[in-house]
Amino acid sequence: MTLLSVRNLSLSIGRHPILSDVSFDIGEGQIFGLVGESGSGKSMTALALMGLAPASARVRGTAQFGGIDLLAQTERQMTRLRGRDIGMIFQEPMTALNPMKTIGDQVAETLLVHRAVSRAATRTDAQAVAAEKLARVGLPTDRFPLSLYPHELSGGQRQRVAIAMAIALRPRLLIADEPTTALDVTTQAQILDLLRGLAADEGLALLLITHDLAVVADMARQLAVMQGGRIVETGATEPLFRAPRQDYTRRLLRAAEHRPARRPPARSTDSSAPLLSVEGAVRDYILPRPSAFAPHPLLRAVDRVSFSIRPGESLGLVGESGCGKSTLTRAILGLDPLQGGAIRLGQAPVTAGRTMPAALRARMQVVFQDPYGSFNPRHRVSRLVAEPFHLTGRPPDADRRIAAALEEVGLSAADRHKYIHEFSGGQRQRIAIARALIIRPDLIVLDEAVSALDVRVRAQVLDLLARLQESHGLAYLFISHDLSVVRAVTDRVLVMQSGRIVEEGATEDVFADPRHDYTRRLIAAAPKIPETWKEDADADAD
Amino acid sequence: MKASLYLGLALALAALLAAAASLIWTPHDVTALSIADKLKPPSAGHWLGTDHFGRDIASMLMAGARTSIAVALVAVGIGMGFGVPLGLLAAARHGSIVDEAVMRGNDLIFAFPSLVIAILITAVFGPSAVNAILAIGIFNIPVFARVARGGALSLWTLDFIRAAEVAGKGPARISAEHILPNIASLLIVQGTIQFSLGILAEAGLSYVGLGAQPPTPSWGRMLAEAQTMVTLAPHVAIFPGLAIVLTVFGLNLLGDGLRDRLDPRLRART
Numbered sequence: 001m002t003l004l005s006v007r008n009l010s011l012s013i014g015r016h017p018i019l020s021d022v023s024f025d026i027g028e029g030q031i032f033g034l035v036g037e038s039g040s041g042k043s044m045t046a047l048a049l050m051g052l053a054p055a056s057a058r059v060r061g062t063a064q065f066g067g068i069d070l071l072a073q074t075e076r077q078m079t080r081l082r083g084r085d086i087g088m089i090f091q092e093p094m095t096a097l098n099p100m101k102t103i104g105d106q107v108a109e110t111l112l113v114h115r116a117v118s119r120a121a122t123r124t125d126a127q128a129v130a131a132e133k134l135a136r137v138g139l140p141t142d143r144f145p146l147s148l149y150p151h152e153l154s155g156g157q158r159q160r161v162a163i164a165m166a167i168a169l170r171p172r173l174l175i176a177d178e179p180t181t182a183l184d185v186t187t188q189a190q191i192l193d194l195l196r197g198l199a200a201d202e203g204l205a206l207l208l209i210t211h212d213l214a215v216v217a218d219m220a221r222q223l224a225v226m227q228g229g230r231i232v233e234t235g236a237t238e239p240l241f242r243a244p245r246q247d248y249t250r251r252l253l254r255a256a257e258h259r260p261a262r263r264p265p266a267r268s269t270d271s272s273a274p275l276l277s278v279e280g281a282v283r284d285y286i287l288p289r290p291s292a293f294a295p296h297p298l299l300r301a302v303d304r305v306s307f308s309i310r311p312g313e314s315l316g317l318v319g320e321s322g323c324g325k326s327t328l329t330r331a332i333l334g335l336d337p338l339q340g341g342a343i344r345l346g347q348a349p350v351t352a353g354r355t356m357p358a359a360l361r362a363r364m365q366v367v368f369q370d371p372y373g374s375f376n377p378r379h380r381v382s383r384l385v386a387e388p389f390h391l392t393g394r395p396p397d398a399d400r401r402i403a404a405a406l407e408e409v410g411l412s413a414a415d416r417h418k419y420i421h422e423f424s425g426g427q428r429q430r431i432a433i434a435r436a437l438i439i440r441p442d443l444i445v446l447d448e449a450v451s452a453l454d455v456r457v458r459a460q461v462l463d464l465l466a467r468l469q470e471s472h473g474l475a476y477l478f479i480s481h482d483l484s485v486v487r488a489v490t491d492r493v494l495v496m497q498s499g500r501i502v503e504e505g506a507t508e509d510v511f512a513d514p515r516h517d518y519t520r521r522l523i524a525a526a527p528k529i530p531e532t533w534k535e536d537a538d539a540d541a542d
Numbered sequence: 543m544k545a546s547l548y549l550g551l552a553l554a555l556a557a558l559l560a561a562a563a564s565l566i567w568t569p570h571d572v573t574a575l576s577i578a579d580k581l582k583p584p585s586a587g588h589w590l591g592t593d594h595f596g597r598d599i600a601s602m603l604m605a606g607a608r609t610s611i612a613v614a615l616v617a618v619g620i621g622m623g624f625g626v627p628l629g630l631l632a633a634a635r636h637g638s639i640v641d642e643a644v645m646r647g648n649d650l651i652f653a654f655p656s657l658v659i660a661i662l663i664t665a666v667f668g669p670s671a672v673n674a675i676l677a678i679g680i681f682n683i684p685v686f687a688r689v690a691r692g693g694a695l696s697l698w699t700l701d702f703i704r705a706a707e708v709a710g711k712g713p714a715r716i717s718a719e720h721i722l723p724n725i726a727s728l729l730i731v732q733g734t735i736q737f738s739l740g741i742l743a744e745a746g747l748s749y750v751g752l753g754a755q756p757p758t759p760s761w762g763r764m765l766a767e768a769q770t771m772v773t774l775a776p777h778v779a780i781f782p783g784l785a786i787v788l789t790v791f792g793l794n795l796l797g798d799g800l801r802d803r804l805d806p807r808l809r810a811r812t
Contacts (some may be wrong), residue, residue, distance in 0.1 A: 333708050354712060361710045368701035376702045378723040382703075391710045435705065 002064075003172060003205045004029045004049075009061035009071070011048050011229075013042075018044050018057070019229045026174070027220075031196070031205040032258060033237065035210055035221030037252075037454040038425075041229040042209045046175045050088060051078035066172065084114045089167030091178035093158035097150040101109040103139075103161045104130050104146025110168045133164040139193060155321075156187035160194065166199060169321060174198070175207045180215065184320035185481060189525035211454065213256045214484075214527040217241060225249050241533040251456060257534065258459035260466035262314075274308035275346065275442055275475050276332070276364075281305045282340030283327050301327040303499035304341065311442065314469065314476045316490035316507060318483060318522070324499040325479050329447055332477070333366055345443070362391040365436035369448035371428035375420040381406070382416035388439045405434040409464060426457035430464065437468065443475045451482060462489055483526045487511050495519045547799025553792020557785075560606040570598035572605045581775040588694060591777045593768065599778065603785050605759040609671065610789070613753070614740030616675045618733050619681020626729060628683070629690025633698055634713035645691070648684035656681040657746055663751035671754040678743045680753050682736050689732045693725035727804035731797050738793030745786050761786050 004026040011019040019041045026032045036042045049052045049063055049070055066085070072287040073081065076410045082088075090096050097106060106108040108126035127478050131141045150158055159179065166174055176195065180188035196219060199206050208219055219238060225236040225248065233246040243248045283302035290297065301324045317326050330336045332343055337352040344350065348360050365388060368374045375384050385402050386394070395401065403413035409430040420428060429449065436444050446465070450458045466489065468474060480486050486493055486507070493510050495503040495518065503516040514520045569589065576596035584591045590599040632644040660677035667673045685742040694717070697703065706716045748762025756763070761782045768779035 168630075335704070335707050358710050361708070364708075366705065366708050368704060370701055373700040374702050374705060376720050376724065387706060387711075388709045432705075 001028050002026070003030075003066065004207075005064040006049070007062045007064075007473055009045065009048060009059070009063060011044060011053060011057050011059050013054065013057050017229060019048065022061070022226075022229075022231055024224050024231060024234055026205050026207060028175070029199060029205055030222060031199050031208060031220045033208045033210065033216035033223035034226060035213060035216050035223060035252075036226030037211060037456065039087065040226040043177055045226070046088070046177055046207065046209055049281045050082060050086060050175065051075065067403050070524065080114070083110050083166075083171070084169045085171050086173045086175065087169075088175045088177070089159070089162045089166050090178050091181050091294075093155045093162060093182060096162045097158055099150050101102065102147050102149055103134065103144070103153070107133055107164050107168055110165050110270040114169055128489045129168065130164070133168050134161070135165045136167070136198075137161075138190075139164070154187075156183055159183065159191055163191075163198075167202070167204065170202060171204070173205045173207065175209070177209045178211070179208070181210070181212070185483065186320065186525040187529070188215075188523060191529070195219070213253065213455070213529070214529050217529040217533070218527040225252065239532060243527060253529075255459040257453075257529070258462065260459075260463045262466050262469075263491070272310060275311045275313075276477070277308040278328075278332065278341070279306050279344070280341035281328065281331060281338050281343060283324070283336065284339045299457050301499055302331065305496075305499070305501050306341075307494055307501060307504065309443065309477060312469070312473045312475055313492065314478060314490040316486035316493035317477060317479045317496060318481065318486050318493060319486070319496035320481060320522075323496045325329075325496055326447070328496075329366075329445055329477075329479060333364065333445060334361060358391040362439050363441050364443040364445065365439070365441045366445040366447060366474060367429070367432045367436050367449040369451050371432070371452055372427040374428065374432050377420055379420075380416065381418055384420065385416065385431065385435045385438055387435060392439050401438060405438045406431070408437065408468070409434045423430040426453055426461060429453060429457075429461055433464065433468070437472070440472065441474070443477065445477045445479070447479050448481070450485060451480060458485070465489065483511075483523060484528070495522070544799070545624070546795045547803065550792045550795025550797075550799055552794050553788050557607050557789040557792070558611065560604045561611045561808060564601075564604035564608050568598075568601035568604050570601045571600045572597060572759050581771065581778065583595055583775070583777060590781045591775070593764070594771060594775075599764075599781050602759040602764060603761070603781060605791075606761040606764060606782065607785070609758055609760045610744050610755050613671060613675050613678065613744040614707050614737050617678035617682055617740045617743075618736050620675070620679030620732060621686045621736060622729065625683040625686025626690045626722075629687040630694055630717040631689045632687065632723070633694030636695060644687060647688055651681065651684045657701065657743065660743065660747055661750065661752060664747065669752040669755060671758065674744055674747045674753045678740050686729065686732060689728055690725060693728045694721045697721050697724055727800075731801040731804065734793055734797035734798045734800060738790045738797070741786065741793070742790055746790070
C-alpha cells in the first residue's frame with residue numbers, strides 16, 4: 001500500500017526554480033532510493049516534505065501521507081508529525097547530536113516532546129523506552145549506559161543514536177539524507193544493515209537519499225534519479241540498472257564504474273631505483289597527561305611502515321579513518337618529523353620543516369580532498385597556481401607556464417585572473433592539480449583527491465590524472481578510503497590498519513584474492529553494483 | 543541594520559572632521575581667557591557657550607577631539623602592532639611553549655583592571671598624553687593577540703595552508719601571506735571597537751587628571767572642571783559629555799555594522 005505519494009512537487013526560491021514537478025510513491029515498509037549529484041535537489045525534496053524548506057521558498061504540489069497532505073499542513077501541525085510519524089537522520093553524525101546532553105536524554109526528549117510514553121509521562125519511563133530503542137540500534141545499555149555523552153562515542157555509534165532518536169516513536173517513514181557518507185566503509189555496512197533490518201522488522205518505510213549508486217543498488221527496491229530539480233527516471237532498481245532508459249542515468253552509471261584507460265604498469269622498471277622509499281617509519285603523538293604528574297602517554301599513529309614507489313608508478317594507500325594514513329602523508333611531505341625510521345626521495349633524506357632543501361621539496365607536490373578549503377579565497381588563480389614557484393624561484397616565463405598549466409588540466413588561460421569562488425568543485429580540483437604540476441614534480445600525493453567530487457566529475461578528473469601521468473611520467477601516491485577508485489587507478493596497493501601496513505601487492509591480486517583478514521572485511525563491506533546488472537547496461541550502451 | 547552602520551559612520555566622521563578642522567581653524571582661540579565672558583549660555587558668538595574662564599566650548603571640543611582621537615588611534619596602533627604579530631606567532635606555534643607564554647602573558651595583563659594600571663603607570667611616570675597613550679596601548683595588546691590567534695587557528699587547519707607548507711613556505715611567510723589577509727576583517731572590527739574604548743579611557747584618565755595636561759584641551763578634563771558648576775551652568779558639562787557619548791556610540795555602531803558587513807557567516811544569514 002502506498003504510504004507517501006508525492007505529486008508535482010515544485011519549489012522555488014525567489015525566481016529560481018529548485019524543484020520542478022517531482023512525483024514519486026513510497027509503499028509501506030519499502031526502501032526507496034533518491035539518487036543524484038550534488039545540487040540536484042534531493043535534500044531539498046526531503047526538507048520540503050518535512051516542512052523544513054527555507055522560509056523564502058514557495059512550495060507547490062501535494063504529498064499525501066496517510067490521508068493528509070504534508071505540503072498543506074501548518075507549522076504547528078507539522079511539529080506534531082515530525083518525529084512521531086516521520087523521522088529523519090542526517091549526514092553528519094558529529095553535529096547531529098547535542099554535545100551537552102547524554103544520549104539517554106536525547107532519545108528520551110523525542111518521547112517527552114510528543115507525550116508518547118503515557119499520560120503521566122515521567123523521565124524514568126522515557127529513559128526506559130530510550131534504553132530499549134538504543135538496544136535496538138545496537139547500543140545495549142550494559143555496554144553503552146544512557147549517561148554517555150556524544151563525544152564518548154565514535155561516528156558510527158553517534159549515527160546509531162541519531163537513528164534511535166528518529167525511530168523512538170515508531171514513525172512510519174524515515175528519511176535518511178546521506179546517512180553513511182561521512183562514515184568508513186565497514187561502519188557504513190553496519191549502519192546500512194541496521195536500516196535494512198528496521199525496515200523489515202518494524203514495517204518502516206525508508207526514503208534513502210544518496211549520491212552513491214552502489215549503496216542504492218544494495219538497499220533500495222525502487223529508486224528515482226534526480227537531475228537539476230527534476231526526476232529524470234524512476235522505477236524498480238534492478239531493471240533500471242540493467243537497462244536505463246534515460247541518457248543521464250546511463251552516463252551516471254557508466255561514470256560510477258569508470259576506469260580510466262591506463263597503460264599497464266611497466267614491469268621493466270622493477271629493478272630501477274625507487275623514487276620514494278619509506279623504511280620503518282614511526283610517528284608518535286604525545287597525548288595529554290592522564291593526571292597531573294603522570295608521564296605523557298604516547299600514541300603510535302604510524303608503526304614501522306616500509307614501502308617504496310618507483311618512478312611513474314601509481315601506488316594506492318587504503319584504510320579507514322584513524323588508521324594513520326594522513327599522519328604518514330604529512331611525514332612523507334616533510335611536514336612532520338619521524339620518531340624512527342627514514343623516508344628517502346631519490347637518494348636524499350626527507351626531513352621536516354626548514355631542514356629540507358627546496359630542490360628536494362620541489363620533487364613532490366600534493367592535492368587535497370576539500371576543493372573548498374584548498375585555496376586562499378583572497379588570491380587570484382594565477383597567484384594560487386604559482387605558489388610552488390617559491391621552491392624553485394619564479395622563472396622569467398612564469399605567466400606563460402601558469403597559462404600552460406591551466407590549459408593542461410582543461411581550463412582556459414584566461415581563468416588565471418579569476419578568484420577561486422568563481423569555480424565549481426571539479427574545476428577547483430583541476431586548479432589544485434595545476435598547482436601541483438607547475439614545477440614538474442616526480443611524485444604527486446593525492447590525498448582523497450576525488451572523494452568530494454560527484455561521480456561524473458570524478459570520472460573526468462581520474463581521466464585527467466591518468467593522462468598527465470602518462471605524458472609527464474608522474475608517480476602517484478593515491479590515498480583513499482574508496483576501494484573502487486583505488487582499484488581503477490593504481491598499480492599496487494597498500495592496506496593500512498592501526499598504523500601498520502597489513503597487506504601489500506599488485507592491485508588486481510589484492511582485490512581478487514585478499515590475504516589479510518582486514519582487507520577481506522574491507523572489500524566485503526564496500527557496497528557494489530552486482531556484476532550481472534552491469535552486463536546488460538553495457539550491452540545496451542553499445 | 544544598514545542604517546545603524548551609516549549612523550555610526552556619520553558620527554565617527556563628524557568627530558574626525560572636527561579634530562581635523564581644529565588643526566587649522568577654531569571659532570575662537572582655545573587658550574584665550576576672558577573672565578568677563580565666563581559661563582555664558584550658547585549664543586551666536588559662542589555656539590555652545592563659554593566655561594568658567596570664558597573660553598569658547600565649541601572650540602575646546604574641537605581641539606579636545608584631536609587629543610582624544612590621537613591618543614586612541616596611537617593606542618590602537620600599539621595594540622595592533624604588537625598584539626597581531628604575537629597572536630599570529632602563537633597560532634603558528636600552536637601548543638608549543640611559545641603559544642603558552644604568549645597566552646599566559648595575555649592572561650596576566652587581562653587579570654588587572656586596565657584603568658587601575660593606567661593610573662599606576664601615569665602616577666609613576668607623571669601625567670601626560672604620551673603616558674596615557676602607553677597605558678591604554680598596553681591593554682590593547684592582549685585583545686588583538688587573542689583575536690588574531692583565534693582567527694588564525696581556524697585557518698591553520700585548512701588545506702591551503704598545507705599546500706603553502708608543501709611549497710616550502712615557513713610559518714612567518716604563511717602568516718603574512720595567507721593568514722593575515724583572511725583575518726583582516728576581524729581585526730578592523732576589533733580595531734573600531736578598541737578605538738571607542740580608547741577614547742573612553744582617555745577621557746577617564748583626563749578626568750582624574752592623569753591625561754593630557756593644561757592647556758591642551760581634553761574632553762575628560764572639561765567634564766572634571768565643569769563638575770562643580772553643573773547646577774550653575776549645566777551646558778559646560780553637557781556638551782563635552784555629549785561629545786564623548788556620541789563618538790563612542792558612533793564607533794560602536796560602526797564596529798558592529800562592519801562586523802555584519804565583513805563577516806561572511808553573518809552576511810549569508812541575512
